Amino acid sequence: MLITFEGIEGSGKSTQISRVVQALSNSGRDVIATVEPGGTELGMNLRSILLDSNTGSLDPLAELFLFSAARSELLFEVIKPAIADGKIVLCDRFVDSTLAYQGYGRGLEIEMVAEINRTVCAGVWPNLTIWLDLPVDVGLNRAIGRLNQNNSIEGRFEKEDVLFHTRVQDGFKSIAKQEPDRVKRVDSCESIENVSSKIIQLVNEAIS
Ligand code: TMP
Numbered sequence: 001m002l003i004t005f006e007g008i009e010g011s012g013k014s015t016q017i018s019r020v021v022q023a024l025s026n027s028g029r030d031v032i033a034t035v036e037p038g039g040t041e042l043g044m045n046l047r048s049i050l051l052d053s054n055t056g057s058l059d060p061l062a063e064l065f066l067f068s069a070a071r072s073e074l075l076f077e078v079i080k081p082a083i084a085d086g087k088i089v090l091c092d093r094f095v096d097s098t099l100a101y102q103g104y105g106r107g108l109e110i111e112m113v114a115e116i117n118r119t120v121c122a123g124v125w126p127n128l129t130i131w132l133d134l135p136v137d138v139g140l141n142r143a144i145g146r147l148n149q150n151n152s153i154e155g156r157f158e159k160e161d162v163l164f165h166t167r168v169q170d171g172f173k174s175i176a177k178q179e180p181d182r183v184k185r186v187d188s189c190e191s192i193e194n195v196s197s198k199i200i201q202l203v204n205e206a207i208s
Helices: 013-026 041-051 060-084 095-105 110-121 136-149 162-178 192-207
Strands: 002-006 031-035 088-092 128-133 183-187
Touching: 002 013, 002 095, 013 031, 013 088, 013 128, 013 192, 031 060, 041 060, 060 088, 060 095, 060 110, 095 110, 095 162, 128 162, 128 192, 136 162, 162 183, 183 192
Parallel strands: 002 088, 002 128, 031 088, 128 183
Antiparallel strands: none
């Protein structure tokens, strides 16, 4: 069972994932949480290149392949073994981020990005995707505030203009429309408690 969490910057994915881990662990489920890009040593190294605002602009195809390399390693080292052990895997971002950011955001051909996603995943696909939806300006303000507060250099995508983030948002919208059985939209403007109870309900339906 693979459950992924998607959304623009500042949509609250990591807070919600911790709550789902807690809820599932409390009910005796074997669950692990991981993150993209990251989750492996290679992934962390690629993350520092891809997210560091000092990296500056990259060729969109180079960016696509770096994210895909991080995913391939994460599948090999973490996700596939955990699934084979019968664990529930929660992943902070996955294939839909690549489609939304490199496809819709950067303007790479959607079908090409989708094909690379399928090739990298080789049959492992999310059973459920929670799309945390909130307005672009709200999410960006939250994310930039958090980066400043933590003195973080991970601002490469936050530096992109509102038009870029609006295209990404439209990407998530159209993925959700195309795959309504897998991708469930949750309004992330509500309180943390309301959002997490909706998510936990969706997760429980998916795993039961
Ligand atoms: P986050 O850890 O705050 O979600 O940051 C990850 C950033 O990387 C976010 O801006 C989205 C971006 N990203 C892509 O552009 N493509 C991808 O395939 C993934 C996984 C993330």
